[in-house]
Amino acid sequence: MQLIPTGDAEKPRNQFPPVYVGNTLISEEDIARELQHHPAEEVAEAWHEAAKSLVLRELLMQQADHLQLPRSMDEEERIAKVLELELDVPAPTEDDCKRFFDGNRERFSSPTLMAVSHILLAAAPDDLDERMRQEDVGKQLIGFLLTGRTAFNELARDYSACESRHQNGSLGQISRGQTVEEFERPVLSLKEGFHPELIESRYGYHIVRVDQRIEGEQLPYEHVKPQIRQLLSESVTRRAVRQYLQVLAINYGVEGVDLDLPESPLMQ
Structure with missing residues (x-):
C-alpha cells in the first residue's frame, strides 16, 4: 500500500x-x-x-x-x-479467565524448538527463469541425498547460498517467529529427519533436514493467568x-x- x-x-x-x-x-x-x-x-x-x-x-x-x-x-x-x-x-473474573484458558489451551504452550539444517538455492522472487533452474537443481540434489550418493553436509558447503553453509547448513535452534512465515509454516510441522521435498520461500528453494525436535508443553493455568x-x-x-x-x-x-x-x- x-x-x-x-x-x-x-x-x-x-x-x-x-x-x-x-x-x-x-x-x-x-x-x-x-x-x-x-x-x-x-x-x-x-x-x-x-x-x-x-x-x-x-x-x-x-x-x-x-x-x-x-x-x-x-x-x-x-x-x-x-x-x-x-x-x-x-x-x-476468575471464572472468566479459567473458561478462556480451557477453551484456548493451544495458545498457552511453550514453543516447539527445532534444530534445523538447510541448503538454500537462491533466486529472486521475480526471476522466474532462475527460480525454475534452482528448482531443477534442488530436485537433483534431493535425488542424490535419497540414494546416498553424497552427504547433506557436503552439498550444503558446495551449493547453499546461505551463510549457514560454513556450519554444514545448520541454522541452529529455531522456534515460531524466528524465520519468514513461508519457510516457518512447513518446517515447524516436520518430523525429525531429512525432508524429501523442496520448500519454497521468497529467497528461493530450501532443502531441509530436521536434526532435533522438542515439542512444546502445555503451560499451567497459574503461569498464564496474568x-x-x-x-x-x-x-x-x-x-x-x-x-x-x-x-x-x-x-x-x-x-x-x-x-x-x-x-x-x-x-x-
Whole structure:
C-alpha cells in the first residue's frame, strides 16, 4: 500500500459530502492533513478513514466540553479523562479467565524448538527463469541425498547460498517467529529427519533436514493467568469504547461519514 500524500488531497475534495459532528464542520483542510496517517490504495478509502478518525476525536472532545474538563489539558489527556470518567469496564473474573484458558489451551504452550539444517538455492522472487533452474537443481540434489550418493553436509558447503553453509547448513535452534512465515509454516510441522521435498520461500528453494525436535508443553493455568486477564481486559475495554462511541454519535449526530466503529482507529 502507498500513502496518499497530503498534496494529492486537492483533487478529490468536492467528491465527498461535508462531514459534521453536531453543528461542527470537520474541515476539508483538516481531513487532508489527516490523510497521511491512513495509507490506502484508493484516495476515497484514505479520505473516509481520515474523516472517521477526526469525527471520533471530535465526539470525545465535545463530550469533554460537556463534562467541563479544562481546556488547558492537551487533547490526549482530555480524551483519556473522558474515557476514565464515562466507561465502567468490569474486570475479568476468575471464572472468566479459567473458561478462556480451557477453551484456548493451544495458545498457552511453550514453543516447539527445532534444530534445523538447510541448503538454500537462491533466486529472486521475480526471476522466474532462475527460480525454475534452482528448482531443477534442488530436485537433483534431493535425488542424490535419497540414494546416498553424497552427504547433506557436503552439498550444503558446495551449493547453499546461505551463510549457514560454513556450519554444514545448520541454522541452529529455531522456534515460531524466528524465520519468514513461508519457510516457518512447513518446517515447524516436520518430523525429525531429512525432508524429501523442496520448500519454497521468497529467497528461493530450501532443502531441509530436521536434526532435533522438542515439542512444546502445555503451560499451567497459574503461569498464564496474568496474560489471560490482560487479554480479556483489553477485549472488554475495546467493546466498551465502541459502544460508548456509538452512543456519542447518536447523541451529538454525525453526518457525511460511516463510522464503521469496529474498525475505527480508537478501537486498536
